[in-house]
Amino acid sequence: MTDPVSEWILKASQLKDPLAEVADKAENLPVKISWLLLGCALQQGIKLAELQNFLLELQKNINDVAELPAPAEDLILNAISKCELKDWNLAPQVAGIIWSVGRFARIRKNRLDLWAKNHSPSDIWRECSEIFYMGRTSALRPKILNFLHRLKIFSQMGAGALPPLPSSAGARRWLIQTKVYDPEENPKEKLRTVNSIYKELFPKKPAFACHALQFFAEPLKGNAYFCQKIFPCNACPIAEYCRWGASIST
Ligand code: SF4
Numbered sequence: 001m002t003d004p005v006s007e008w009i010l011k012a013s014q015l016k017d018p019l020a021e022v023a024d025k026a027e028n029l030p031v032k033i034s035w036l037l038l039g040c041a042l043q044q045g046i047k048l049a050e051l052q053n054f055l056l057e058l059q060k061n062i063n064d065v066a067e068l069p070a071p072a073e074d075l076i077l078n079a080i081s082k083c084e085l086k087d088w089n090l091a092p093q094v095a096g097i098i099w100s101v102g103r104f105a106r107i108r109k110n111r112l113d114l115w116a117k118n119h120s121p122s123d124i125w126r127e128c129s130e131i132f133y134m135g136r137t138s139a140l141r142p143k144i145l146n147f148l149h150r151l152k153i154f155s156q157m158g159a160g161a162l163p164p165l166p167s168s169a170g171a172r173r174w175l176i177q178t179k180v181y182d183p184e185e186n187p188k189e190k191l192r193t194v195n196s197i198y199k200e201l202f203p204k205k206p207a208f209a210c211h212a213l214q215f216f217a218e219p220l221k222g223n224a225y226f227c228q229k230i231f232p233c234n235a236c237p238i239a240e241y242c243r244w245g246a247s248i249s250t
Pocket residue numbers: 216217225227228231232233234236237238239242243244245246
């Protein structure tokens with residue numbers, strides 16, 4: 001018999017990654033990868049649903065992030081305001097990040113698909129740090145880890161080992177709920193801990209656990225959560241680990 005957590009992870013693995021879902025709306029593979037890169041570069045201090053919504057708003061006016069002329073700042077600021085993201089700590093940098101991702105793709109002749117195929121994960125990891133706000137200040141470059149592991153959905157990469165799986169707000173909530181979270185750990189130790197939890201939860205495919213935990217009690221809208229798309233709270237196999245579900249049903 002499958003244990004409840006594995007059952008939940010397996011079912012969650014069918015739920016699309018929200019940023020990959022937006023990227024997939026673009027018309028061709030290189031453009032999809034640019035959108036994915038942009039989504040990952042913007043994933044800071046924002047909920048997944050808010051970021052997904054913001055990217056969808058941008059897509060109403062921008063087909064290809066790399067197209068010239070680059071998107072006007074006013075257009076970007078309007079999208080921020082329309083999505084009620086004025087208080088987002090990254091808001092002042094968003095235009096610069098969009099332009100930087102566009103430039104990154106143009107330098108690679110608008111063929112990020114070929115670039116990915118011809119570069120090892122460690123080369124991709126290094127090159128992505130050229131992008132504005134893509135992790136030059138953090139040795140672990142969590143946004144690039146996210147990009148590399150999402151990139152697998154769209155494209156092959158050159159030979160080489162992938163770096164550790166990324167953490168997420170949901171994974172952090174899981175660690176706190178299961179009392180594994182240690183605030184004293186440095187970022188490198190935290191990443192090692194979360195990777196060992198992914199392995200423990202789903203030994204055959206830790207990436208499934210990583211994918212699933214990003215949805216754990218991740219706010220969607222109002223009192224709704226992403227994980228309710230996997231199971232409703234009253235049938236949720238991991239309800240015992242979740243204080244949010246309990247608060248919903250009372
Ligand atoms: S109980 Fe509800 S809120 Fe909690 S993990 Fe399950 S579906 Fe999500």
